[in-house]
């Protein structure tokens with residue numbers, strides 16, 4: 001049996017610089033130092049990155065998904081980075097570490113997690129997508145396009161090894177349930193769910209049985225942990241990450257990136273309470289400034305060589321995405337002009353901040369029934 005490789009992204013916001021704009025470079029150095037200590041032992045390789053104010057640990061190892069030691073390493077790295085954030089009085093130091101002590105698995109403790117375990121192919125391209133100022137449902141549209149839409153992914157039409165389509169794992173984050181749906185057979189029903197992106201989120205994609213790739217190894221995974229674990233209580237925005245494998249029976253690299261040529265509207269942005277376009281940017285431009293945004297997505301590409309992360313290539317650092325950025329800027333202007341009105345501001349049920357109970361409380365006695 002060939003030994004499987006695991007790629008894990010674990011991310012958290014442990015302090016912004018300034019406000020919620022960016023990760024301070026000293027936090028990145030602290031994280032690199034911590035991961036370097038276990039390179040060649042617990043980890044095969046790592047890459048530390050950021051998107052806006054989120055610190056992203058991209059790691060490879062042979063311990064499988066949900067491994068306690070890998071999750072502990074990430075947790076302790078975030079704790080050490082938090083100490084540095086406190087020293088620099090960065091904004092919201094330690095904000096995503098919701099617990100005082102690590103309890104065996106980082107899920108539900110604040111940080112987001114996306115992990116894939118698989119047998120490394122002869123050539124293994126993988127893309128790490130990092131988003132800031134939005135929520136996991138922001139991945140529904142682009143992931144659907146990659147793995148389900150023949151107008152995006154011509155491979156679904158003309159590549160015999162992709163022609164059967166893919167299986168989608170969709171989570172209902174309110175009911176804590178999941179369902180597996182096959183595409184294209186169940187495409188319309190699938191879209192009925194995932195179009196409601198604040199409730200139904202794509203968690204993983206699998207190859208169909210009988211194809212050239214093992215049907216039990218996910219080929220894409222999206223972080224949804226915080227939302228899932230605390231849904232029902234407080235559905236906070238959980239700036240998400242995703243891992244997507246590419247090529248040889250999977251969408252080609254360019255088919256994986258193509259959905260981001262359209263800066264679709266996502267929820268998040270200022271105070272996690274607004275709809276706005278998601279702008280694909282180069283790493284150096286992942287700085288959330290205008291109205292604390294607009295939401296950003298960075299794509300880091302790697303080839304994996306026996307677990308080594310060969311890369312990254314900053315995939316949106318390409319004039320090919322200039323029109324998407326330009327459209328995102330126009331859409332941001334257009335949406336901003338609505339000020340506090342929906343659909344720029346989110347519907348009441350989805351806002352992260354609200355003064356509504358107080359406002360209604362004050363007006364209680366002034367509301368009279370209308371005949």
Ligand code: F6R
Nearest residue numbers: 019020133237269270271272292
């Ligand atoms: C959005 C976000 C920011 C903050 C905003 C207010 O996800 O993090 O837009 O919500 O800057 O932050 P506070 O309430 O901390 O002043």
Ligand code: MG
Nearest residue numbers: 013016020053
């Ligand atoms: Mg923040």
Ligand code: MG
Nearest residue numbers: 053054132239
């Ligand atoms: Mg963030």
